[in-house]
Amino acid sequence: AQTVTQSQPEMSVQEAETVTLSCTYDTSENNYYLFWYKQPPSRQMILVIRQEAYKQQNATENRFSVNFQKAAKSFSLKISDSQLGDTAMYFCAFMKPRNTGTASKLTFGTGTRLQVTL
Amino acid sequence: DAGVTQSPTHLIKTRGQQVTLRCSPKSGHDTVSWYQQALGQGPQFIFQYYEEEERQRGNFPDRFSGHQFPNYSSELNVNALLLGDSALYLCASSPNPRGRNSPLHFGNGTRLTVT
Numbered sequence: 001a002q003t004v005t006q007s008q009p010e011m012s013v014q015e016a017e018t019v020t021l022s023c024t025y026d027t028s029e030n031n032y033y034l035f036w037y038k039q040p041p042s043r044q045m046i047l048v049i050r051q052e053a054y055k056q057q058n059a060t061e062n063r064f065s066v067n068f069q070k071a072a073k074s075f076s077l078k079i080s081d082s083q084l085g086d087t088a089m090y091f092c093a094f095m096k097p098r099n100t101g102t103a104s105k106l107t108f109g110t111g112t113r114l115q116v117t118l
Numbered sequence: 119d120a121g122v123t124q125s126p127t128h129l130i131k132t133r134g135q136q137v138t139l140r141c142s143p144k145s146g147h148d149t150v151s152w153y154q155q156a157l158g159q160g161p162q163f164i165f166q167y168y169e170e171e172e173r174q175r176g177n178f179p180d181r182f183s184g185h186q187f188p189n190y191s192s193e194l195n196v197n198a199l200l201l202g203d204s205a206l207y208l209c210a211s212s213p214n215p216r217g218r219n220s221p222l223h224f225g226n227g228t229r230l231t232v233t
Contacts, residue, residue, distance in 0.1 A: 004160070035221060037224075042226060043206060043208075043226050043227045043229075044224055044225065044226045044227070045161070045208065045210070045222075045224035046224075047221045050221055091160050091161075093160075105151065105163040105166065105174060105176070106153075106161070106163065106222060107163075108160030108161050108162070109160050110158070110159055110160050111158075111159075111160055
């Protein structure tokens, strides 16, 4: 079974600064997907960024980027130029791909609460 | 384009009662998954429905059951409620089978409180 660990329960960053959220995972799979989801007070899980394990290049989405270290099983999220709207819970998630059948399930970490301050 | 919608938003039940939560998937999606998110925890997979059948199930007791309707909407039923069932219940949808490895789209959840 896969496990996802987020060791930072809470983080704080000033507006316009950069912050990095950590995530490690454990799996025996060679091919898989990793995600960062954001959960604001509205409670909806919003996809921030996705990384495919077979791609060596780190994924980027505007101000969000990841540092994917496959050998170390590490998947950190860097948020640049932090904005007040980035305040939320951030969850790291693992997905084992499926070649047949229905959609894959996600395994989530326990989350990191990020507070962006003025 | 309507996203994933869940009802009700909040619900308060007493131990031993039964509850039904509802979910309508995003337009164009036909697979619905349910997750339980306890306070301070990440979501945990309950089960998934496709073509009106349960396709995958997480480590949850038989008190948790579900249903999918021909219009792809879904219900989550929990019988004999326990205090520990208090949580945010999230519904997620995805297209299938072409989207089996696509990111899930989540609703805003139903907050269930068991007293």
